[in-house]
Amino acid sequence: MTQETASTREIAFFPGCTLATSAKENYQSLAFFCERMGYTLRELPDWNCCGTSSAHSIHEEAAFHLPARNLALAPREGTLLVACPSCYLRLKQTQHRLLQDSEEHRRFESSWGTPPPDKLEILPFLAFLARLDLSPFFAEAGGSALHALRFAPYYGCMLASPASLPAQPSPSGVMESVLERLGAESCRWSHATRCCGTFLAAARPDIVTPRINAMMEAAAHAGAECIVTACSMCHFSLELRATRRQRMPVFHFAELLAMAAGIPGPQNWFKRHLVDPVPLLRRKELIA
Amino acid sequence: MPKGFSSSVQAREGDERAPREGIRLRGNKLSFINELREVSGTEFRHCLQCRSCSGGCPFVEAMDLGPSKVLRLLQLGLEERALENSTIWICVGCHTCDGNCPMAIDIPAIMDFLRQKALERNVPVPEPDILNFHREVLDSIARYGRTHKLEIMLRYKVRTGSWFEDLDAGLRMLAKRKLDLLPSTVRSREIVQRIVNSPRHGT
Numbered sequence A: 001m002t003q004e005t006a007s008t009r010e011i012a013f014f015p016g017c018t019l020a021t022s023a024k025e026n027y028q029s030l031a032f033f034c035e036r037m038g039y040t041l042r043e044l045p046d047w048n049c050c051g052t053s054s055a056h057s058i059h060e061e062a063a064f065h066l067p068a069r070n071l072a073l074a075p076r077e078g079t080l081l082v083a084c085p086s087c088y089l090r091l092k093q094t095q096h097r098l099l100q101d102s103e104e105h106r107r108f109e110s111s112w113g114t115p116p117p118d119k120l121e122i123l124p125f126l127a128f129l130a131r132l133d134l135s136p137f138f139a140e141a142g143g144s145a146l147h148a149l150r151f152a153p154y155y156g157c158m159l160a161s162p163a164s165l166p167a168q169p170s171p172s173g174v175m176e177s178v179l180e181r182l183g184a185e186s187c188r189w190s191h192a193t194r195c196c197g198t199f200l201a202a203a204r205p206d207i208v209t210p211r212i213n214a215m216m217e218a219a220a221h222a223g224a225e226c227i228v229t230a231c232s233m234c235h236f237s238l239e240l241r242a243t244r245r246q247r248m249p250v251f252h253f254a255e256l257l258a259m260a261a262g263i264p265g266p267q268n269w270f271k272r273h274l275v276d277p278v279p280l281l282r283r284k285e286l287i288a
Numbered sequence B: 001m002p003k004g005f006s007s008s009v010q011a012r013e014g015d016e017r018a019p020r021e022g023i024r025l026r027g028n029k030l031s032f033i034n035e036l037r038e039v040s041g042t043e044f045r046h047c048l049q050c051r052s053c054s055g056g057c058p059f060v061e062a063m064d065l066g067p068s069k070v071l072r073l074l075q076l077g078l079e080e081r082a083l084e085n086s087t088i089w090i091c092v093g094c095h096t097c098d099g100n101c102p103m104a105i106d107i108p109a110i111m112d113f114l115r116q117k118a119l120e121r122n123v124p125v126p127e128p129d130i131l132n133f134h135r136e137v138l139d140s141i142a143r144y145g146r147t148h149k150l151e152i153m154l155r156y157k158v159r160t161g162s163w164f165e166d167l168d169a170g171l172r173m174l175a176k177r178k179l180d181l182l183p184s185t186v187r188s189r190e191i192v193q194r195i196v197n198s199p200r201h202g203t
Helices: A002-006 A016-020 A024-036 A052-058 A060-073 A085-100 A102-112 A125-131 A135-141 A174-181 A205-221 A232-241 A253-260 A266-270 A278-283 B008-014 B027-040 B052-056 B067-075 B079-083 B096-100 B107-120 B128-144 B149-160 B167-175 B189-196
Strands: A009-014 A039-043 A079-082 A121-124 A150-154 A226-229 A250-252
Touching: A016 A024, A016 A232, A024 A039, A024 A250, A024 A253, A024 A266, A052 A060, A052 A085, A052 B107, A052 B128, A060 A085, A060 A102, A060 B107, A060 B128, A060 B189, A079 A085, A079 A125, A085 A102, A085 A121, A121 A125, A125 A174, A125 A253, A150 A174, A174 A253, A205 A226, A205 A232, A226 A232, A226 A253, A232 A250, A232 B167, A250 A253, A253 A266, A266 A278, B027 B079, B027 B107, B052 B067, B052 B096, B067 B079, B067 B107, B079 B107, B096 B107, B128 B149, B128 B189
Parallel strands: A009 A039, A009 A079, A079 A121, A150 A226, A226 A250
Antiparallel strands: none
């Protein structure tokens, strides 16, 4: 590990609006963890919003051109790490369409003065993690960094395979296998791949609230003490719309990784959670 | 019989001995489905009506039809009904449906098309709150290049006149600095603005 940190490599990074604002704690923990794994995140300069569900919903052209501008800013080759699964999908779909459609390919080049980055590999965080050699990390963190923390792994729509894209390797099980090596215990449950509702959490809370509550019930029923998600949007919906009396803490996956990697003062960013996870972590004697 | 149809019933009326004809779409209906196929890049006619999409849809109970029925309406040429339902608005594009679809139909792309067609034709939107929310998000991207959650929520509340609903959630978010007061912005904002303000259907 020490050797690796001595020679960190830069990796292009697309944070997306949620990590840049409401989920800064996810950004910080992700950056810390990647640094410890030997990668310095280099934010795409002047990136813009991918357009999110709203562009797709009512403005197809923007849904294509907003991610396209980001691709114009991206390195021509190598890897672009994307933290948000939704941004990932938008960027990937746009790159795929540019590869398929020679007319759009030509238009891209005349608009942005550079050809689309055909060789760039756009990589979601879980796929990136699955490729890393984590044995030094496990060795250093030890098998009890997250000792006996019972969690429900939540993937949301991340495991869905959109018909418009070539089949991708599924990140199913990545969170469980990594967290179990750190001493946590995963709970099998019914809602691991149930969509969080994204914009409906804001526009139609009446639809989302009962579903999130049912999700929390299911997690508690499965014996979980917390939910772990790798998507900041899911994190937001889950924390915001849970109205059960016993609200269950929700962790960003990277927070637990960063904690196990020894990030100083995790309590500082846990303050940003709507459901305070500190009492749980104290009870489990995982933080001071 | 809706316009644009010829059906087995008509064929039999014309000639007792004529072979039965299936449902054939003609004229305007054909141009609509051809546009749908071209824009969405997917083939809804392959739908077998197995209903795996509706069965797996996490929000089907909140919808009036569910995805499989919307596809059926399209197959039957009932495009008006395919445009006026709540299903196309409640769909969040989570891709559970097309992941389940044995025919790999890109159902979210069909929903995207139908929504925008509905706006283009000024079809009354049964989910105005959802449309308003999308508009606020796009306005925010046009202003800052990125989404500014606080402003989106405030303007959305003003637009929908729902100031005090959800106040508790809003205050909790502010207290936890989930809603930053200042936006995160792009330097080349005018470029992003041009993209968002480029012509779009009916909005």
